[in-house]
Amino acid sequence: MTKTDAAVQTLSSINPDVVLESYSLNITTVKGFEVFMESLKRTWKKAGDNSGVDIVLSCVDNYEARMVVNQACNELKQTWMESGVSEDAVSGHIQLLIPGETACFACAPPLVVASGVDERTLKREGVCAASLPTTMGVVAGLLVQNTLKYLLKFGYVSPYLGYNSLKDFFPTMEMRPNPQCSNLACLERQKEYIKAKPARDAVAKAKMEAEASVTEDCPLHMDNEWNICVVDDTEIIGSTSGQSIDTLPEGLTHELPIADKLQAPSTVEGTSAVIDDLEDLQRQLDALNAV
Template sequence: MSAEVVDANPYSRLMALQRMGIVKNYEEIRTFTVAVVGVGGVGSVTAEMLTRCGIGKLILFDYDKVEMANMNRLFFQPNQSGLSKVEAAKETLSFINPDVTFETHNYNITTVANFDHFMSRLKEGSLTGGPVDLVLSCVDNFEARMAINTACNELGQTWFESGVSENAVSGHIQFIKPGETACFACAPPLVVASNIDEKTLKKEGVCAASLPTTMGIVAGFLVQNTLKYLLRFGTVTRYLGYNALQDFFPSYGMKPNPSCDESFCVKRQKEFAVAVAAAAKVPTVVAEVEDDAVLHENNEWDISVVDETVPEEENLEVAQGIALSYSRPAEVEGGGDISKQAPSVPTSTANEPSLEELMAQMKRL
């Protein structure tokens, strides 16, 4: 074993982040609780990465069982066929790192009874009995994503949404903080916005998102940003996509929709706006200024001196492809805008006819 991993927690390599000055205390990872919803292609890899990083507690949710078709899920084994995915995951992950606390729930979170229990575990499932620190959505259908979105909006719970496309060559992750960023309902997928039943996309005998490479890449992005969020280093991405065909990685921010159908999303937006406004109100500090010597005790005509100097226009630089709609009017000598000056009267020159000559020409017409 290398000297780098000889530590109180030999299962975590995060100590390197502290030695390199990236994080202040990598051992803080042991205090966090993360809920992983969906232990399939992305979720199983995500849970394994967090386990190897020494996360304090993992809460795993999934309703499905392990099948032979799931052997492309990286850590599932043939002898686990028939077990629930969460129990199989706990069995494997506990062997990898016995210091992690595991909590498993084998049910469908979209049913009414299970949804209430799901919310209670997000609210009270941490190591200290309080809310979990982060929720990671690794499900493969719109209904489950909306259930997670509804729960997190109501609880004000920060979470990550992730997914892999049906053709298995693209995926994405999205950071969602209720009220501050767009929730999943603010900008629904095109297929849902177009009123197309997502079940029609599934093909007979085809396992969606079945490439371990794509799943591993998306899970890596998800866990990397989870670590950045929990240990407070770097910049947490708002949205990061991945297109394997062109190796294209789009990244951008998504603002919440004021007209979102989720009532709790709109409520969180209002709360966030109030918090921002309150933070912007800085108490006014009145500085004590020594009075200047009085030059004139009496000022019968209320004469005062003011500075009317016009500040010089800043040198405005715009990005490529953007132009200013108008320019500031030029100033003329003596002050004022050139557009407000009286038009100048042209001066007669020797080549122009005199007034008498013009009148004589008019009479001859």
């Protein structure tokens, strides 16, 4: 069975509701590249939506194929994530590539390639590259985790995350695009990105202002049945010391307790609860030792 068919079979058994499509082709050939490009360009028509590909994950095992994915994504302005494991199988990396915004794969070529040595001549005849499924598993996990954060918009999406399994070292860095990149589509995307800066700044400013006004007016939710309000820390300090009851939010009619009175008994209770717990633990230990 081909790797693609095996993947489709496994994934369908995990989630039969997902529509999967597999292609088994060599993307480094002219025909293969065409089919690859078409598969990325095709849009899935949902109700009132024309979304295409959200992200491309590259899990290929050679430089040529990576350069082809890079070429396609640069031409189509397609965000993608690259992943790889070293020849000795003890380290790996994942990298987020946004055409024009971050370095593309050709912007910072690996040393071997930059020095003009053919990758194929480095491989010894009859000797396979090392393979550790654990390293592959960790790198694949990092790739999927980063993808999840990117697609569902939470947390920090790493632009580059390395993994050195011998030292459990995870280097991270950001790579800006190279203005002298050898990839013409990359240079085009860089120009567009610079040109769009004023529009990006305006969006960022509007977002900041919107966030600021939310904090000022407190309407986190439109239907705020219980008049719950977010207040500044400094206001809480003021009202608990009995100075500024006027600043109490609308709907809150009782004065808040003085901070000292509020904390004193709870601290004692908290401590005694800890002591109880400790004594209880000691009793359990004693019982165990007795056995």
